[in-house]
Amino acid sequence: MTGRRNPGERRRRMIEAACELIPEVGVNGLTHRLVAARAGVPLGATTYYFASLDDLVAAALARAAEVTEEGLGLWSEELERCADVPATLAALTADYLRERDRMVTWNELYAAAAHRPELRPLARLWLDGLTRSLSGYAGARAARAAAVFVDGALLYSLINDEPLDTESLERSLAALLGMDAA
Amino acid sequence: MTGRRNPGERRRRMIEAACELIPEVGVNGLTHRLVAARAGVPLGATTYYFASLDDLVAAALARAAEVTEEGLGLWSEELERCADVPATLAALTADYLRERDRMVTWNELYAAAAHRPELRPLARLWLDGLTRSLSGYAGARAARAAAVFVDGALLYSLINDEPLDTESLERSLAALLGMDAA
DNA sequence: CCAGAAGTAGTACATTCGTACATGTACAAG
DNA sequence: CTTGTACATGTACGAATGTACTACTTCTGG
Numbered sequence: 001m002t003g004r005r006n007p008g009e010r011r012r013r014m015i016e017a018a019c020e021l022i023p024e025v026g027v028n029g030l031t032h033r034l035v036a037a038r039a040g041v042p043l044g045a046t047t048y049y050f051a052s053l054d055d056l057v058a059a060a061l062a063r064a065a066e067v068t069e070e071g072l073g074l075w076s077e078e079l080e081r082c083a084d085v086p087a088t089l090a091a092l093t094a095d096y097l098r099e100r101d102r103m104v105t106w107n108e109l110y111a112a113a114a115h116r117p118e119l120r121p122l123a124r125l126w127l128d129g130l131t132r133s134l135s136g137y138a139g140a141r142a143a144r145a146a147a148v149f150v151d152g153a154l155l156y157s158l159i160n161d162e163p164l165d166t167e168s169l170e171r172s173l174a175a176l177l178g179m180d181a182a
Numbered sequence: 183m184t185g186r187r188n189p190g191e192r193r194r195r196m197i198e199a200a201c202e203l204i205p206e207v208g209v210n211g212l213t214h215r216l217v218a219a220r221a222g223v224p225l226g227a228t229t230y231y232f233a234s235l236d237d238l239v240a241a242a243l244a245r246a247a248e249v250t251e252e253g254l255g256l257w258s259e260e261l262e263r264c265a266d267v268p269a270t271l272a273a274l275t276a277d278y279l280r281e282r283d284r285m286v287t288w289n290e291l292y293a294a295a296a297h298r299p300e301l302r303p304l305a306r307l308w309l310d311g312l313t314r315s316l317s318g319y320a321g322a323r324a325a326r327a328a329a330v331f332v333d334g335a336l337l338y339s340l341i342n343d344e345p346l347d348t349e350s351l352e353r354s355l356a357a358l359l360g361m362d363a364a
Numbered sequence: 365c366c367a368g369a370a371g372t373a374g375t376a377c378a379t380t381c382g383t384a385c386a387t388g389t390a391c392a393a394g
Numbered sequence: 395c396t397t398g399t400a401c402a403t404g405t406a407c408g409a410a411t412g413t414a415c416t417a418c419t420t421c422t423g424g
Contacts (some may be wrong), residue, residue, distance in 0.1 A: 026210060026293070026297055028208060028210035028211065029210065049235070061281070066219025075323075078322070103296075104296050104297075105291055107289075107292060107296060108293060109288060110337055110340055110341060111289055111290060111293045111338070113341050114208075114285075114286050114289060114340045114341070115208055117285075120341045120342075123273070123341040124341055124342065127338065127341075140353075141350050142355065144346075144350070145311075145331070145354040145357075147352075147353075148329045148331060148334035148336050148337075148338050148346065149327070149330060149358075150333055150334070151334040151337045152331050152333040152335070152339065153330055153334070154328035154332050154339060154363060155292055155330075155333045155334070155336075156309065156333065158292055158295070158304075159292060159295050159296070159302045159305040159306055159309075160295045160306065164326075164330065168323050168326070168327060170359055171323065172323075172330075172331075172358055172361065173329070173358040174326040174330075174361070175327075175358055175360070175361035176354055176357055176358065178353065178357070179353055179356070179357035
């Protein structure tokens, strides 16, 4: 059923292969041949299913954004039923920062979006979504500030062997989310 | 005097050209020919002065880091003689965020460092330096948290047309820097 | 003045790339 | 069965790239 003749599956495999490759070689390191080899499809398939390499890259980044949005839904649920929002958010962030491939992929998306404006809405999904999730527990400014801090922590984890510890995250997020009260 | 025969000058010009090009085409978009054309030198000069393209890129990123470090010195001085640290830091950051080319270049460095560990010390200069500067006004944790937030704001400015406003920055930084007191 | 080193510049080459294309295969509709 | 259409695949090609190389010029130390 998932054999040769299966357009949807093939397309999905190539996007998945591209997603795997982005953390390894970067967005600009992607090539048709690399994706084809990883996906186990002939070179021609990559041009048959994607009008250009940019399209393939965009599809892969869109898929990565989709995965991130799913994760965001889980965060929302977790935050909703927890007692201590800053502590829970800190714990979620700490776990997240350990998934290095996701961090690298997301930063690649940021870098790509900096050069290609059409990718910016995609890049904004995470920060805007997190801000919206946090809006239930703090003012608009505080929610956005906390989201910005989480993104800063992402960047930090990229270039430091040890990401920020959970306690630092918790204290910082508590300070930011509570800043309207002060 | 700065005419044909002037090795130091030529090297400097090529590095400067590479720095100019990074915000335009990205680190991975750099080529010998692009740098040579921008610097106004023949192609051969780029391989005569740099063992490989990676060396050229590394030299350009090192130069960008040098410029950033100089800017950091100015921040330190400004913070030292000001009355309100969070407000001053917020104002400095707001100005900084408007220099889009610098933001893009710095994010390119982060992305490059994520893939090439030897660049990480370079990428850490800014965040570590800022943390050190702020250590005079808050605890180690708070100083680092504020620096991380500033980096988050950098990322935010990359993908949003309007960077964070000064007031948001000030409130957030005040909350983070004062979090030990709470 | 005169080697040899250092710098300059143009060109060549193997490789890799994105993409086009010709050919072949499977399958649904008539 | 025939035919048209979507899918599959191998190959080809022009363009661009990193780098090596050769010839030439300028400078420096003896």
